[in-house]
Amino acid sequence: MPEVQVFMAAGKTDEQKKNMMCDITNALTENLDCTAESVTVQIIEAKWSHKMKGGQTFEERRAGQTPYERDQALRGGRPDLTQQGPATQADRS
Known part of the structure; x- marks a missing residue:
């Protein structure tokens, strides 16, 4: 169950953040032979x-x-x- 935390400055749109999280999920499923359902991506904004x-x-x-x-x-x-x-x-x- 991979889990990724992305630390970033605030200011991106919800659509930009969702697209980024989808790209991260896809990269993990392709490279780690896991399902999307097992991947957690969390954004921590400041x-x-x-x-x-x-x-x-x-x-x-x-x-x-x-x-x-x-x-x-x-x-x-x-x-x-x-x-x-x-x-x-x-x-x-």
């Missing part, structure tokens, strides 16, 4: 002000970012392709 890295809380780290960087961090570092303009020739090479 407020941004209650989590620290490099001597700064996540809230402090976020406050020091530009709005673009902050937006990227909230999306997990993934670019928001819907906000970009048309691609240039340089982008295609």
Whole structure:
């Protein structure tokens, strides 16, 4: 009966968290030859002000970012392709 605990800063949507837990469950069932019913995945969230890295809380780290960087961090570092303009020739090479 595998059990996984994921520690993370709060802020992701319920859908994002459910998708992540499903992916973890699938990885465990594929690699450990167990059933999904035997897998437990738990998310343990902390407020941004209650989590620290490099001597700064996540809230402090976020406050020091530009709005673009902050937006990227909230999306997990993934670019928001819907906000970009048309691609240039340089982008295609």
